[in-house]
Amino acid sequence: MEIGSIVLLGFLLVALTAIIFNYIFKMIEMAYVMRYRKPMYNHVYLYLKRLNKSQKLILEKQFTFYNKLPEKSKRYFEHRVFCFIEDKEFIGRAGVEINDEIKVLISATAIMLTFGFRDFYIGLISKIVVYPSKFYSKTNEAYHKGEFNPKLETLVVSWEDFKEGYKTNQDNLNLGIHELTHAIHINSIKERDVSSTIFSDTFKELSDLLVNDEALRTRLMTSGYFRKYAFTNQFEFLAVVIENFIETPLEFKRQFPEVYVKVKQMLNFRIANY
Template identity: 40%
Template sequence: MTITSLAILLQVSSPNQNSSEVVFLAILSVLVILLTGISGKVNMGFQVPGFSRPLSSKRKEILKKHFPYYCQLSPNRRKRFEQKVQHFIYVKEFIPRQIPIVTEEMKVLISACAVQLTFGYPKVFLSHFKRILVYPDNYYSTINKTFHKGEVNPRLRAVVISWKAFVAGYFNPKDGRNLGLHEMAHALRLENLILNAEYNFFDGAVLQQWQTLADQEMQNISAGNSRMFRGYAATDPDEFFAVAVENFFERPEKFKSLMPNLYGILVLLLKQDPLNPL
């Protein structure tokens, strides 16, 4: 029953209708209004809170100043991007490591990085990964006894970022190396496999095509015949995907020119094309 029909029903109720029935209908109409509002937000991708606030002017200025991907979007797509950034900040716990606080700039730009990668999926927010740990620089891992710039830990539900390395990734946007995109790509690939509300969002047929082409290119890399990807991409399929994502956003012209089939499949997989952002 629609809100309009409920209102009409209330208006034409019999004078003899008892007060409890009228009250029930009134409460029902209010509930429908509230649920309709919440549904509208869910359709826009806002799954956790049933409400949203606009991104603050301070946060918008951070995006305008430091995030080229956002700046090249059309006004309507900018609004969608802002909504996703706002929601991502809202649902994640940003945890400082060896620094006093995670600043607004850190929160906005790390969130924007995740939104850049997931922009083709309005309802995907990497929901399994509740925590974003931010270090000032490379950090020492007690698990494998080595220094890291970043990692994704599904057991701890965490994405870990070296802020220095993250900034460096966006400072040189054409070298095909971007720590933020690399780690968020790992999180995205894992998120697709984890049984939750965001499970299995990748198209299975497209993913299979991707893996076939990826396997071929990993062989080329191992043989020293790749003109596109660094050797680390041949480590395993997860690292190949992460390195491909870096190049997809940072060197799309070269990527498409040298590997049009692989590039085209990644366009389908991520539901966006850096060469046609509008």
């Protein structure tokens, strides 16, 4: 047999072995997900990237969630923020100059929400546009504080209102969390990675729970815990629910434990105080 044929045969055997191994792994993980409702693993990296000193200082001084993490998780979080910044195009409008604060805080919000995911990039976002304050949107010819346009793969936010969302951590109003949840939600419908599948399947379970449990549905709508905007449609409901979950988890768990468990499962949130 010629050397070229031997090399080709060897390559085909390696490729076939990789395909078989990948198939077996997916079958094993599928069984694991069905039983435990979470991915087999989230954080496996060949090399952990680091933010520069000024970027890391922004995380430490302005992002409470980061400071609650154990040291090992902080390194993973920092790595993911670095990768998210590198993956997205940040664009300033109406005089906004894109700086490290904008990049780090928006990216950190995305990473916080996807910290329980294996794929944290939110592939439907390629551009992040930042205005100084409310902006005019051609989508519905009105002024917005934020919006996500899946067709243009663009997240748009008012920086003034984004920052306002972090001034008070327990008012359940956070523009960044709200708009990024829309992006994650739509992305989960489009993608079929394990985390997106868990997210979308669990949201369906939550929706079915609310449809079939009239008493629970009524309590949600009349409790005053969730603002009325939540009941506009399923997308706004989920965005508001996750704002509440992030900012007041203990109160959420106390009032609506069955809903809380579903949201925690969707996000695979296995972090202290959640």
